[in-house]
Amino acid sequence: MPHLFDPLTLRTVTLRNRIAMPPMCQYSAHDGLANDWHLVHYGSRAAGGAGLIIVEATAVEARGRISPNDLGLWSDEQIAPLARVASFMRQYGAVPAIQLGHAGRKAGTARPWDGGHPLDDDAGGWAIVGPSALPFDEGYRTPAALSLEEIAAIQQAFVQSTLRADAAGFEMVEVHGAHGYLIHSFHSPLSNQREDRYGGSFENRIRFTLETVAAMRAVWPEDKPLAVRLSCTDWVEGGWTLEESVALAQQLKPLGVDLIDCSSGGGSPLARIPAGPSYQVPLAEAVRRGADIPAAAVGLITQAMQADEIVRNGRADIVLVGRELLRNPYWPQRAALDLHKPSQAPVPSQYLRAF
Numbered sequence: 001m002p003h004l005f006d007p008l009t010l011r012t013v014t015l016r017n018r019i020a021m022p023p024m025c026q027y028s029a030h031d032g033l034a035n036d037w038h039l040v041h042y043g044s045r046a047a048g049g050a051g052l053i054i055v056e057a058t059a060v061e062a063r064g065r066i067s068p069n070d071l072g073l074w075s076d077e078q079i080a081p082l083a084r085v086a087s088f089m090r091q092y093g094a095v096p097a098i099q100l101g102h103a104g105r106k107a108g109t110a111r112p113w114d115g116g117h118p119l120d121d122d123a124g125g126w127a128i129v130g131p132s133a134l135p136f137d138e139g140y141r142t143p144a145a146l147s148l149e150e151i152a153a154i155q156q157a158f159v160q161s162t163l164r165a166d167a168a169g170f171e172m173v174e175v176h177g178a179h180g181y182l183i184h185s186f187h188s189p190l191s192n193q194r195e196d197r198y199g200g201s202f203e204n205r206i207r208f209t210l211e212t213v214a215a216m217r218a219v220w221p222e223d224k225p226l227a228v229r230l231s232c233t234d235w236v237e238g239g240w241t242l243e244e245s246v247a248l249a250q251q252l253k254p255l256g257v258d259l260i261d262c263s264s265g266g267g268s269p270l271a272r273i274p275a276g277p278s279y280q281v282p283l284a285e286a287v288r289r290g291a292d293i294p295a296a297a298v299g300l301i302t303q304a305m306q307a308d309e310i311v312r313n314g315r316a317d318i319v320l321v322g323r324e325l326l327r328n329p330y331w332p333q334r335a336a337l338d339l340h341k342p343s344q345a346p347v348p349s350q351y352l353r354a355f
């Protein structure tokens with residue numbers, strides 16, 4: 001079996017190792033535009049040795065932002081600042097990827113350090129949408145149920161943002177289908193009570209995802225990989241299940257999806273998530289084996305041996321290291337030393353004296 005520091009090729013794109021930085025919102029943009037914070041933040045992780053860096057949830061339309069401070073790709077004006085970030089990451093050996101998403105019924109909230117609460121209009125909030133007119137939680141706005149015409153318009157917004165991601169030089173796009181945002185809210189019976197072709201049965205609840213992914217794949221270059229992030233379970237009885245995630249992954253693969261990024265939860269405030277070291281790895285393992293598709297594991301993975309075990313035992317193909325990379329951008333270099341492996345990521349000459 002491969003190990004953490006073996007390269008991985010998806011289509012024509014090769015990751016120098018199996019360590020990836022997952023999308024983690026920085027809530028630091030203005031009008032959806034990337035800035036110096038994003039350049040330094042992502043650039044330092046590229047110099048630090050990560051093989052793949054997935055830029056945070058980037059909204060396909062303004063009302064699809066989680067907060068007013070989210071990145072966006074709903075406008076051509078937003079291409080150049082992100083191209084600068086992608087170019088720097090590539091210069092230092094990391095594969096630049098970007099997550100495209102729509103926050104749906106969880107849109108229009110304050111930044112976490114400002115309380116994370118839903119914003120009123122006079123505080124910068126806006127009207128929100130979802131598959132059904134069901135608020136996420138007490139105190140949240142009630143979303144307007146999307147019409148069929150509005151569904152088609154949002155799907156086209158995903159397509160246009162995909163074209164802009166290519167223009168910005170990203171080498172992989174990830175579709176955000178997790179954490180209670182729009183795509184995941186179509187999946188889950190807890191948030192989708194539609195009675196048309198987008199609700200009810202499993203086949204209907206995944207229709208929005210399959211149509212959107214197919215439309216994105218049609219315009220995304222054939223030689224570049226496409227990933228989908230899933231909440232593989234709601235952790236709530238009567239909600240979306242791991243078995244459904246495996247079945248969805250089986251249908252995504254023939255559409256041209258190359259990787260399933262396996263997360264969980266976020267769709268219901270009632271979830272009881274059994275968080276602990278590697279707690280979501282069994283989800284990635286089930287999807288990888290059940291759908292015969294490369295999978296990425298995420299969730300409280302902090303140690304080199306822990307990450308290496310996941311890859312060596314075939315439980316996932318990529319290990320997403322989140323908070324640990326926030327604490328230490330050079331975690332991949334440290335992990336290589338701990339495992340007595342070449343990192344495949346040269347230490348920047350300016351920092352050689354420390355290594």
